[in-house]
Amino acid sequence: MPYFHQSACISPQLSFPEADLTQFRTSLNNLLNVVEPDYPGIPAGVKRRMGKSVRMAVGAALPLLEKQPQPDGMIIATANGGMEDCIKFLNQIIEYNEGLLTPASFVQSTSNAAAAQIALVTKNHQYNITHVHRGLAFENALMDVVMSLKENPDAAYLLGCTDEISAYNYNIDSLAGWFRKEPVSNYDLFTTSAEGTIPGEGSFMVWVNNQREGSIARLDDVRTIHTEDPAIILHVFKKFLSENFAEGEMPDLLLTGENGDNRLLKYYEVAESAIQDNVPVARFKHLCGEYCTASSFACWLSFQMLKDGNIPSILLKKNTSSKPVQRILIYNNYRGAQHAFVLVSVA
């Protein structure tokens, strides 16, 4: 079974270098941007070339890699990583009419730039892959680490993801109607009914192996599906529950990716209908915003809750429980088309 050990999360909240879940930041201009740290571990000569998503990925990875020996692989997820550099390069193409161009932003714009840079700064020659499947990129990376640990039981992997709000991507997604048109605070997302949400960004890195000792959580299961039919989601969710919980047993918390977009509520309603009425339900996207690998923030939050045993009230949608939180089921969907179920438990 995969066990999660040390992790790092750079997010719009106070999560790096240490978690502070007593103070929370508010969105600005309908955006939840990260506050980037200085990244003292990244040499200036290397940092100068990095776009934000690569910086965030490397910045989160380095503290983990300082403490651990070389991982046996780096499994990274990013859907939009490098987009900003892509469009910077396209700008040059258009400005100079395909003339003499500088290649740096082209080289940095490739999705695998984050995984490549982390391997480069640590001279790591091991398994290295980048998953880019939009709202399921992180879950695909989770599946990859599950398989890698079955294939190599004594190995340890660096698993992580990164996505940034790029000005250009934000514009494209706005035109497509995915964001709120009216000004809204992240804390009002769930109390104002409208189409759209607000974007966020962040990176997440975690050390994963088969060793229970010293771990903070265990990955019990991960499943994904593509559908827009809530009835199928209900069916798949019930199957997931029956495969992971004994008759009558429930998770201690259902943590969902509700993001304030009223078009997606129907999926969260069926998910909530599949669990008992008294199970606590919480949400996380008002803290991190919506982005393709946002479920990694839910994962990181789960680690904090499993460590402390309780659910910060800022996350709670309904119900509380006096039971310590030991099994958290994360249900997320991206734009109502890609759905994922992840079960993490206390180690």
Added chain:
Amino acid sequence: METAELKQQVKEQIIHFLNLTTVKPEDIKDDEPLFGEGLGLDSIDSIELIVLLSREYGINIQDPKEGRKILTDVNTMVAYIEKNRTK
């Protein structure tokens, strides 16, 4: 433009073009190697500096290997610019 002034300008342009945010013009010595040791630039930087020479000074270097010789240090770069600039 005086040579000294051009050297200062080229240093500022190198810093700006290559995004060397932690380097100041006075940190770059005129005869310090730009590649390998010294400033520690690499092959992508050499291509970027060839583009710089074209955009700022109208100098077109076709062969990247020739370009590396010209880009040995600030002195050789400036000497080449003074001799070959069309802008």
Added chain:
Amino acid sequence: MSRIIITGMGLISAIGNSVAENRESLQLERSGIDHIKFYKTSYAGRLPTAEVKHSTEDLNKKIFGEPNLSITRTSLLALHASDEAIRDSGLTAEQLASTDTALVGATTVGGMCLTDEIFHDALAKDHGTPYLSSYDYASVTMAIQTRYRIMGEVSTINTACSSSANAILFGARLIQNGYAKRAIVGGAESLAKFTINGFNALNILSSKACAPFDRDRNGLNLGEGAAFLVLEREEDCRDKKNYAILRGYGNKNDAYHPSSSSPEGDGPYLSMKDALKNSGLRAEEIGYINAHGTGTENNDETESRAMIRLFENVPAFSSTKSYTGHTLGAAGAVEAVYSILNLVNQEVYPSLSFKNPIVETGLVPVRTYAKQEIIHVMSNSFGFGGNCSTLIFSKT
């Protein structure tokens, strides 16, 4: 663990619109590298590329009848190839709709072949183009997911030039680890100003037809194409044609530089070694290598050094990029199909345009089409970011 069998293949490239057409071109030593005819770029006439010889409109009409207005050329190529692979494998509608059919795609350009449209949508305040959700890499895989309503695990990989090799090995592992019973795997790539200008800015495009492993090589030619394979467990496909066995795979990182390989080819060497270990084969059992062989100074020399390090006697090898150009995200899958054709037909394809060996390494690739007995073929894909992947296929 189940052995993984390839039961279907689909392919479109500069040298043919199907697997059979590609094979014919390979046998006849007919390259697809030419001047740019379909794509609009100021490099048309200056930089040879290997385009798929159909306009986007034609590709669209052939697949959709009524043109689909929000689909990109990359996705169309992917659909063309995956349609052929799925038909070829005889997967039933029930199998395609089941949750144990996985899909893994790959691309490095995705919908960014539409430079003008993405630029418009990145800046416009209203009235986006119909392509708003078609720019990302996932959109290519999603075109196939939507068409066949794939309900199993779906992923998209982007590791530069090794992307679709990784898609193949990821799909195989999904099967071997019980996440799927079968997997449709591959990649697609179309020409884009983004890659033409990007590679040109790095000075690694040749103004002539590329000459992999040649002493006077001076760069690569970009190519377009798509290839998909259907992978199944051996016990599930005894009553259908088994093209080949996916015997093993390797994935290692060069960790040297973002866009060039280490002088001794560490990543390539480690990747090939990893695949041999995974397959349980010894180096001397490899009968032929479909090399990465892009035609750049850096790749071909470092790849040669890596082969010399690993093989006491380097087996027969060639680069089919001398036919198809470098199809980037699709290369791993395109060349996997070619490797399987080597095994099915017991033949090898030459490295076109080769005249003289690299002085420092002296390796000579296969120079003409020939029949050859082969049991195991190795296919290599080495990308930017040090991502090196190797696949080994064996005769059934």
